[in-house]
Amino acid sequence: MQRLDAPRPTRTPAEHAAAVLALGGSLPAEVIPADVAALGRILSADVTSLVDLPPWDNSAMDGYALRHADLTGVQGADAHEPAMGGTGTLPVVDVVPAGDPRDLTLVPGVAVRIMTGAPVPSGADTVVQVERTDAGRDAVTVLEPVPAGANIRRRGEDVAAGATVLRAGEVLTAARLGLAAATGHATLPVRRRPRVLVVSTGSELVAPGSLAPGEPLPHGAIFESNSVQLAALARAAGAEVAVRTVPDDVAALRALLTDPHLAADVVVTSGGVSVGEFDVVRDALAEHLELVHVRMQPGRPQAVGTLPSGAVVVGLPGNPVSSYVSFEVFVRPLLRRLAGATTLTRRRVRATLTAPLTSPAGKEQYVRVALTWPDGLPEATPVGGRGSHLLGALAASDGLAVVPADVTDLAAGSMVDVLDLREDEA
Numbered sequence: 001m002q003r004l005d006a007p008r009p010t011r012t013p014a015e016h017a018a019a020v021l022a023l024g025g026s027l028p029a030e031v032i033p034a035d036v037a038a039l040g041r042i043l044s045a046d047v048t049s050l051v052d053l054p055p056w057d058n059s060a061m062d063g064y065a066l067r068h069a070d071l072t073g074v075q076g077a078d079a080h081e082p083a084m085g086g087t088g089t090l091p092v093v094d095v096v097p098a099g100d101p102r103d104l105t106l107v108p109g110v111a112v113r114i115m116t117g118a119p120v121p122s123g124a125d126t127v128v129q130v131e132r133t134d135a136g137r138d139a140v141t142v143l144e145p146v147p148a149g150a151n152i153r154r155r156g157e158d159v160a161a162g163a164t165v166l167r168a169g170e171v172l173t174a175a176r177l178g179l180a181a182a183t184g185h186a187t188l189p190v191r192r193r194p195r196v197l198v199v200s201t202g203s204e205l206v207a208p209g210s211l212a213p214g215e216p217l218p219h220g221a222i223f224e225s226n227s228v229q230l231a232a233l234a235r236a237a238g239a240e241v242a243v244r245t246v247p248d249d250v251a252a253l254r255a256l257l258t259d260p261h262l263a264a265d266v267v268v269t270s271g272g273v274s275v276g277e278f279d280v281v282r283d284a285l286a287e288h289l290e291l292v293h294v295r296m297q298p299g300r301p302q303a304v305g306t307l308p309s310g311a312v313v314v315g316l317p318g319n320p321v322s323s324y325v326s327f328e329v330f331v332r333p334l335l336r337r338l339a340g341a342t343t344l345t346r347r348r349v350r351a352t353l354t355a356p357l358t359s360p361a362g363k364e365q366y367v368r369v370a371l372t373w374p375d376g377l378p379e380a381t382p383v384g385g386r387g388s389h390l391l392g393a394l395a396a397s398d399g400l401a402v403v404p405a406d407v408t409d410l411a412a413g414s415m416v417d418v419l420d421l422r423e424d425e426a
C-alpha cells in the first residue's frame with residue numbers, strides 16, 4: 001500500500017493514460033436491433049453482406065428499357081441527312097414499376113416503360129430517361145441518343161454478397177446503419193455499453209435545486225457541477241451513467257465503493273485526491289488506489305486502481321476544469337477501449353494560434369480554445385485564463401490545445417495540436 005504521506009510517483013500524461021488503459025479489457029458482446037438506437041454503438045465483429053448490392057440490375061432513371069442496337073436512327077426532316085444513331089421509334093409493350101416481382105425478358109425490337117429502381121428485364125441493355133424521348137405510351141421515339149449501357153445499375157457493383165462491409169471496432173454511424181440495413185441486417189453484434197458510476201465528493205457541495213426558493217447559497221458552499229459534467233462526458237463517450245454525490249465521509253464512501261457487487265465497470269470520482277486533510281477518495285480507497293502526480297496542467301493529482309467488485313476506479317482532481325480535462329485524457333480512452341472501439345482518442349486538429357501563449361515548464365498544458373475556420377483553415381483562439389476553476393472559459397471553448405512539456409512560449413501564428421471536443425460519437 002502506498003503511504004499517504006509518501007512522495008507521489010510522477011508520470012507523463014501518456015504514461016498515466018497507458019496505466020489507466022491497461023486496467024480495461026473489452027466488455028462482452030451483445031446482439032441489438034439494427035435500428036436508430038444502435039447509433040454510436042461499436043461493432044464487436046465484422047459484418048458481411050447477405051446480398052449483392054444492388055441485388056439485381058436496376059434502372060437509375062424513369063424512362064424506357066431497350067436494346068441499344070434496336071435504335072437505328074431517326075430520319076431528320078431533310079431526307080438527304082443521315083439518320084441519327086442511337087435514336088428511333090419502338091413499340092412499348094409493358095410497364096415495370098419498382099418492386100415488380102416478374103422476371104421479364106425483352107424481345108428484340110421493343111421497349112418497356114421502366115421506373116427508377118425497377119429490375120431491368122433481361123435482354124435490355126440501356127435505359128433512356130423519359131426526358132430524352134417523346135414520352136409515348138404505346139410507342140416511344142428516342143430523340144436524343146444515350147450511350148449503350150446507360151442508366152443501368154449493375155447487380156453487385158456496390159457490394160458483393162459475402163463481402164465484409166463493416167469491421168469490428170467501428171462506430172455505428174448513420175451511413176453504416178444504412179449499409180447494414182441495405183445488406184440485410186436486422187440485428188448487429190456490438191459491445192455492451194460501459195456502465196459508469198460518477199461519484200462527486202466534497203462537503204462544500206450543494207446540489208442546484210436543493211435550496212428553498214430565495215434561500216441564499218450558504219457561505220463556503222458551491223453548487224455541485226462536476227457530476228453532471230462528468231456524467232455527460234461519459235454518456236457522450238458511449239457509457240450508461242449513474243451519479244452519486246457523497247459528503248466528505250470516508251466510511252460512507254468506502255462502503256459505497258468497496259461493495260463487491262457494485263454495478264459499474266468504471267467508477268469516476270472527482271475531488272479528494274490531493275494532499276488536503278479531508279481528501280476522502282484518497283483516504284477511503286487507500287489500499288485500492290495508486291496516487292500519482294501527472295506532469296500536466298490542469299490535472300496534476302490523479303489516482304487509479306481496481307475495486308473489490310473488479311471495477312476500474314479513476315480518481316480525478318476536484319477542480320472542475322481539471323476533472324474535465326482529466327476525463328478527456330484518461331477516462332475517455334478507457335471507456336472507448338471497454339466498448340471495443342478501434343479509435344480511442346479524439347481527433348486532433350492542427351491549428352494556427354491567434355494569440356500568444358505561455359506554458360509552465362515541464363508540464364503538458366491543455367489550453368481551452370475556440371476553434372474557427374475563418375479562411376477554411378483551422379485557427380485556435382485561447383479562451384479565458386488558465387485557472388482550473390474557470391468554468392465560463394471551459395463552456396466557451398470547443399477544443400483543448402496541447403502544449404508539449406518542453407514548450408514554454410508560443411507566439412501568435414504558431415501551430416498547435418488541438419483535441420477537437422466538438423464531435424460526439426455516441
Ligand SMILES: Nc1nc2c(c(=O)[nH]1)N[C@H]1C(S)=C(S)[C@@H](COP(=O)(O)OP(=O)(O)OC[C@H]3O[C@@H](n4cnc5c(N)ncnc54)[C@H](O)[C@@H]3O)O[C@H]1N2
Nearest residue numbers: 200202224225226227271272273274300317318319320322
Ligand atoms: N498543498 C497542495 N494543495 C493542492 C495541490 C497540491 O499539490 N498541494 N494541488 C492542487 C491541484 S493542482 C488540484 S487540481 C486540487 C485537487 O484537489 P482535490 O482533487 O483533492 O479536489 P478538492 O480539494 O476536493 O476540490 C478542488 C476544488 O474543486 C472544487 N470541487 C470539487 N468537487 C466539485 C464538484 N463536484 N463540483 C464543483 N466543484 C467541485 C472544490 O470546491 C475545490 O474548490 O488540489 C490543489 N491543491
Ligand code: MOO
Nearest residue numbers: 298299300322388
Ligand atoms: O492540476 Mo490542478 O488539476 O491544475 O488544478
